[in-house]
Amino acid sequence: MNRLVTVAEMTLRELLRRRGVLLLLLLMPLTFYLIRRDAYLGQSVRSLLLGVGWAVSTAALFATTAARELEPRLRLAGYRPHHLYLGRMLGLWMVGLVISVPFFLLPMVDGADLRYGGLAAALLCSVGVAAPFGMLIGALLPRELEGTLLLLTVVTVQMLIDPAGSGAKLTPFWSTREIATWAVDHTDQGYLARGVLHGLAVTALLALGVAAVANVRLRRRRHLRHLPVG
Amino acid sequence: MNADDWLRTLAAELHQRRVAADAARHVVAEAATHLREGGGDPWVVFGPPQQYAGAIVESIGTAPGPRPGPVRLHARGITKRYGRRTVLHDATLTVRAGQIAAVIGANGCGKSTFLRICAGLISPDAGDVTVSGQLGYCPQSGGTADFLLADEHFVLVGAGQGVARGPARRAGRAAARQLGWEAGGDVQARHLSGGTRQKLNLTMSTLSQPDVLLLDEPYQGFDQGTYVNFWDQLGRLRDAGTAIVVVTHLLNQLDRVDTVLDLTPAQQTGRRAPAVQGGHP
Numbered sequence: 001m002n003r004l005v006t007v008a009e010m011t012l013r014e015l016l017r018r019r020g021v022l023l024l025l026l027l028m029p030l031t032f033y034l035i036r037r038d039a040y041l042g043q044s045v046r047s048l049l050l051g052v053g054w055a056v057s058t059a060a061l062f063a064t065t066a067a068r069e070l071e072p073r074l075r076l077a078g079y080r081p082h083h084l085y086l087g088r089m090l091g092l093w094m095v096g097l098v099i100s101v102p103f104f105l106l107p108m109v110d111g112a113d114l115r116y117g118g119l120a121a122a123l124l125c126s127v128g129v130a131a132p133f134g135m136l137i138g139a140l141l142p143r144e145l146e147g148t149l150l151l152l153t154v155v156t157v158q159m160l161i162d163p164a165g166s167g168a169k170l171t172p173f174w175s176t177r178e179i180a181t182w183a184v185d186h187t188d189q190g191y192l193a194r195g196v197l198h199g200l201a202v203t204a205l206l207a208l209g210v211a212a213v214a215n216v217r218l219r220r221r222r223h224l225r226h227l228p229v230g
Numbered sequence: 231m232n233a234d235d236w237l238r239t240l241a242a243e244l245h246q247r248r249v250a251a252d253a254a255r256h257v258v259a260e261a262a263t264h265l266r267e268g269g270g271d272p273w274v275v276f277g278p279p280q281q282y283a284g285a286i287v288e289s290i291g292t293a294p295g296p297r298p299g300p301v302r303l304h305a306r307g308i309t310k311r312y313g314r315r316t317v318l319h320d321a322t323l324t325v326r327a328g329q330i331a332a333v334i335g336a337n338g339c340g341k342s343t344f345l346r347i348c349a350g351l352i353s354p355d356a357g358d359v360t361v362s363g364q365l366g367y368c369p370q371s372g373g374t375a376d377f378l379l380a381d382e383h384f385v386l387v388g389a390g391q392g393v394a395r396g397p398a399r400r401a402g403r404a405a406a407r408q409l410g411w412e413a414g415g416d417v418q419a420r421h422l423s424g425g426t427r428q429k430l431n432l433t434m435s436t437l438s439q440p441d442v443l444l445l446d447e448p449y450q451g452f453d454q455g456t457y458v459n460f461w462d463q464l465g466r467l468r469d470a471g472t473a474i475v476v477v478t479h480l481l482n483q484l485d486r487v488d489t490v491l492d493l494t495p496a497q498q499t500g501r502r503a504p505a506v507q508g509g510h511p
Contacts, residue, residue, distance in 0.1 A: 002389055002392070003389050003390060006385065006386060006389040007386070010375065010378060010382060010385075010386055013377070013378065013382065014375060014376075014377040014378060015377075017377040017418065018377060066375070066376065067375070069369070069372035069373050070372075070373060070374065070375055072349075072351050072367075073367055073369070073373050073434070073435070074386065074387070074390055076349065076350075076365055076366065076367050076438075077366075077387045077390035077391065077434075077437075077438050078390030078391045078392070078438065079390045220350060221350045221351075221352075221353045222353070223347070223350075223353055223354055223357060223358045223359055224348075224350035224358070224359045224360075224361065225358065225359070225360045225361070226361055226362075226365075227360060227361070227362045227363075228362070228363070229362055229363040229441055
């Protein structure tokens with residue numbers, strides 16, 4: 001447990017020291033919100049949630065890429081793969097929660113008539129999905145540029161795809177959109193239930209994907225035999 | 231280099247060459263007395279400290295080194311190919327507790343690949359490695375976190391071994407001090423100079439008190455003093471029973487090692503150091 005917490009803490013420390021990154025993390029959802037502010041509020045809030053998801057995914061991608069050289073030696077120092085990826089995910093979730101707070105308050109200050117419980121759930125879903133999503137891309141694509149371009153593609157698809165279409169459910173942040181619709185348009189409970197279920201399932205699947213890649217990359221190699229000191 | 235620096239370097243050289251501590255102290259005291267009473271530049275009077283230390287060793291011999299212990303690392307028949315290119319072919323190395331092995335060879339001959347295979351970071355196409363005890367690894371570069379402080383690196387590595395924060399920090403600072411670096415500052419790793427960053431890298435690899443220590447050209451960016459401290463520390467670790475493998479291209483250090491693996495093509499089998507000194511058979 002101590003190893004897990006230490007990795008989470010160091011992830012948090014690293015991200016909090018990247019002031020430029022933090023600023024951009026805050027700026028991105030804010031821009032998304034403001035750019036749609038004159039139009040329909042629901043679209044503005046959905047864009048805000050997508051912005052939070054994109055920002056946290058990008059942070060996760062960069063954190064994962066930056067740790068690529070460090071992780072093998074931490075493995076040798078006594079960490080198991082799950083300490084490393086779960087600890088990092090925990091740290092990223094904490095960062096996501098911290099940056100979500102102002103975006104929970106923003107529509108409130110703006111006087112929006114929302115179900116604020118729904119907004120909180122949508123933010124949680126967005127952050128929950130984004131951390132393993134960015135980590136998985138970072139684990140699969142070792143170069144930041146390729147990872148960023150893939151993230152950009154996914155988020156663009158997410159923005160443009162018809163949410164009622166069956167393909168939309170395959171996008172990672174569909175859950176956020178469903179919960180946001182429940183929060184903004186005061187629709188029936190089905191939106192909330194579908195969204196929460198989708199969010200939990202996608203988070204679990206992405207986390208399993210991260211675990212699988214980490215376990216392969218940081219596995220004990222068969223050619224190396226460890227003996228106790230005689 | 232003034233007389234004091236010259237004497238310090240001489241003392242370090244004598245220590246490295248395993249001259250008995252009492253005899254080394256006597257030699258340094260005599261040289262100091264001679265310089266004080268007779269004056270003159272030590273470089274003119276005695277010559278370079280390394281050369282003078284060599285003459286002393288020839289004259290009075292060295293203290294017997296500890297007998298090499300049990301085998302700690304045995305890499306056997308290591309072969310590695312990247313596509314059609316064979317980087318390593320049937321490389322074999324055995325290192326015992328209390329020994330330093332050097333892996334040498336031309337650029338691109340697979341020195342770092344061999345070390346990474348020994349560390350279990352990549353798989354060979356053939357061969358196996360047996361390691362007894364805890365393994366430590368210091369990469370050529372990278373391996374640190376840009377936005378963390380040195381102390382936080384020590385805490386991170388220490389937690390892997392279940393070491394509490396305070397002791398991990400103290401152990402890290404003490405190990406860094408052996409390399410002439412006061413690590414307790416408020417400086418993030420990205421702001422450290424290349425050499426200091428390598429000291430951090432090296433300190434992290436020794437922090438878990440490994441039984442087998444693998445070092446991939448860890449001295450890049452070191453100044454002369456740190457370089458001497460580095461070999462001093464390797465000597466101390468060897469005396470404490472650590473089995474050390476160091477990738478190096480600096481052939482002038484080969485007299486300080488016990489075993490040499492030359493990976494230059496056509497000389498791919500492990501061989502004993504051609505000029506083993508310092509009481510290591």
